[in-house]
């Protein structure tokens with residue numbers, strides 16, 4: 001299936017297949033095949049997970065300013081600050097977080113639709129690397145992630161992501177960049193927007209899990225054996241604003257009605273985030289320590 005997708009993409013200008021994208025994207029695995037022994041409390045995701053019972057989520061939206069990444073100056077990972085790439089991924093997701101060390105209630109046979117931005121600190125060069133915009137859909141095992149080729153984004157830009165699942169028709173996802181000067185996305189004109197690109201509708205089919213949606217900050221898995229999460233960058237606070245979930249029955253929710261999760265990785269110093277929800281908002285701070 002993946003081969004078919006990449007072949008069909010040959011003519012598409014707005015998406016690049018995983019094989020042609022930066023290392024981070026190839027590594028964006030969610031599959032739980034080879035799960036190592038891990039402490040139950042370990043988690044690669046911070047943020048808020050909104051769930052419904054007997055109700056379908058029809059859309060999720062969230063806006064955030066792209067954070068600036070740094071090398072950590074404290075904790076176990078700081079020892080290799082000059083040899084390591086540090087990263088953090090910020091995304092909005094409709095469907096389960098199914099995969100290892102996730103808080104998801106969606107079965108791992110169901111599909112997810114998500115888009116986000118990865119930011120990187122290159123410890124070797126001692127520089128911030130260009131952020132990377134991507135979208136992903138399918139089941140954890142399908143792991144089909146694509147870059148938004150040519151989507152310009154830098155630290156400080158205000159980005160909005162909206163995923164929609166109509167009762168009939170294909171689900172869609174949209175990423176918009178309002179630039180560094182916009183205070184809010186609502187009512188503003190995006191500087192750039194990337195519409196649903198290849199494959200989202202056809203390949204999601206009916207398998208999208210509509211009982212979960214989330215706003216997430218993640219230390220994504222690297223494609224290594226044994227599998228390890230990327231070294232989490234230090235980063236300026238990530239604040240999701242203008243966030244809303246809508247459901248088929250007409251409910252509207254935000255992070256105050258969601259389950260909060262934290263990144264917790266013993267090898268990187270324990271608890272690495274502190275998440276707080278407010279009406280219409282969600283803040284994720286990089287911290288160090290605790291469990």
Ligand SMILES: *[C@@H]1O[C@H](CO)[C@@H](O)[C@H](O)[C@H]1NC(C)=O
Pocket residue numbers: 031032033099108109141
């Ligand atoms: C999917 O979930 C089932 C039940 O929790 C588990 O046994 C199986 O290993 C999982 N498969 C993958 C690929 O993660």
Ligand SMILES: *[C@@H]1O[C@H](CO)[C@@H](O)[C@H](O)[C@H]1NC(C)=O
Pocket residue numbers: 070071072073074075234235286287288
């Ligand atoms: C992250 O950067 C802030 C601001 O410089 C600093 O106070 C904090 O200790 C850093 N955290 C880590 C883990 O390096």
